[in-house]
Amino acid sequence: MKRVKLLLAGALFSVGLMGLSTGCFNRTAQGNIYVKQEKTKSSDHKDATKADSSKKSHKSSIAVSSSSQTSQSSSSESSTSVSSHISSQASATSTVVVTPPPTISVQSGTNHIASANSYAYSAATVHTEMTGTPTTINHKVVFLTFDDGVNTSMTPRVLSVLQKYGVHATFFIVGNTINPTTAPVLRQEYDSGHGIAIHSFTHQYHFNAPGNSGAALQEYQQTLAAMKNVLGANFDSKVWRYPGGHMSWRGLADSDAKLNAQGITWMDWNAAVGDALGSSGPKTAQAMLQYHAASITAFPQSNVEVVLIHDAVGKELSLAILPQIIQYYQQRQYQFGILS
Template sequence: MKNRNLYSIINGVLLVLILITIGLIGFTLYKPSQKASQSDKVKMSQTDKTEEDSSESSETSESSSESINPSQLMPGTNHNYHADSYAYSTSEIRSYMDGTATTDQKIVFLTFDDGPDTVITPQILDVLAQYQVPATFFLVGNNVTDETKSIIERQISEGHAIAAHSMSHNFNLLYPNRVGNTDQIVYEATQTQAVLKTYLGDDFQTNVFRYPGGHMSWTGLENADASLANLGISWMDWNTLAGDAEPLSKRPTTSEAMMQYIQSSTQYFHDTPIKVLLMHDIVGKELTLQTLPQIIQYYKDQGYTFGVLE
């Protein structure tokens, strides 16, 4: 009886030891599993964070992109955001015109001087919108007023470029005795810039200037050229013209005659596929307005693309 009780005690102790051993083994096996689970959670958390950051970055980028209106003025330029894709440096284009550089590109720049005009300019803009082509408008500062503010705003919003054409357009002030007056030229160029900023905002900046009458028409412009260049301003003439400002004896009187004038006028300039066409958008230039659709179609048929000057 005594031995039987001792045997029972021993079996009980062994059973307890076995159970304790099994428990320890199970706990040891379970702990790495827990660590792996925690590690996975960290990885998942990091992945979720990366995806979240990426999503936020994408949303911010999209939001930033959506906040830019293509028709708004591009700060520091003379055109809107959309026009940046077809805006060309004035000094570069001039180098093609004078033969110091060459290119195979066929680009035409429709340019209009002396505006804005409350009667003709809006109609010119209507035609350009209809044919979906841009132009560069060389404005006279004295014509930029409260009355024409909506016109120049439209020029920017519809993808055109704005350039300066002096304040006064007065040959006697700008070129006394046909010689350039540097102080007057620089003054009028900067004043035109200032008045344009008044109406278009401080973000507007045009670095394009056309001498009234054309650079080719006067002498002694070297100092004026250098002074304008120091201000970051480049001058631009033309190498094709519609003839709408020629003396009456030479001025075209029909659309057919104007088209012939445009095509023949290029013979007087350096041969290049780059064309800068001179026209005017003021009262008295109704024939230019009437012929403009034919002019645009002519260049399209010839394989030209249309650009603006900056």
């Protein structure tokens, strides 16, 4: 019954908010269920890939400098961090001032540093809690999740806001955005105590196609390999998000089973700011905040809120309202967690 309620909530969210009939998500009726269908490849993701790709094509395994690899084996690592100042009107090419980070204590087999243990939550437990089923999470926790990075223009500015407010988030990385240029930003996400999760390698929408059930696991493995080249062989992440979200598609049971067999949890969201909707999405900060408030009511009540935001190139409005989103949850006594 709770699964039926969750599906119904997803359907209500699909058709009830802000007239979402066009844009990045096209919503078409299939029987009595409304399914959110993304374009073959979103323009935001293509912009991010174009902005951050090297002249050579991306490969599933990238090379990083020997000095970076040496630092990964040390229990104390040093890299650059973004400044704590940000202008919501700044262009995507704004210069970011960097300062040295504190000493980092790494740990093996996780998607975050050791100091993040106190606010890291099992993705599987959060997944269950989102359905309204009681779990061991008996207090209010919000998980800010950023999709479609990593890049050198928007991602550092998001990191700066998070640093300013002293909160942490989970970054769902698209594997083919990882290259020698973006590697320091990925490193900074990790070193700053954020969670690192996987959002496929290609960001295409074919995982539910007949005979293609192994593609999700393959793209998970490609992305994890690219992450290990930057963050070290002991890095691991068992958190996955389908492009477009699991709620957007039918026919994912076989794909889910292959991921589950490897201990990988797929994660959707139960709150959003509407920045994935293209031309049909919110056009002002106030409209985006209203969209966020409305989105929360479309899903079963629970102790957790998993908020969908994007750090792709061009998401200036999302960046501008990020402080208000953080304050929204702070004022309601939510703790900020990461997915692990």
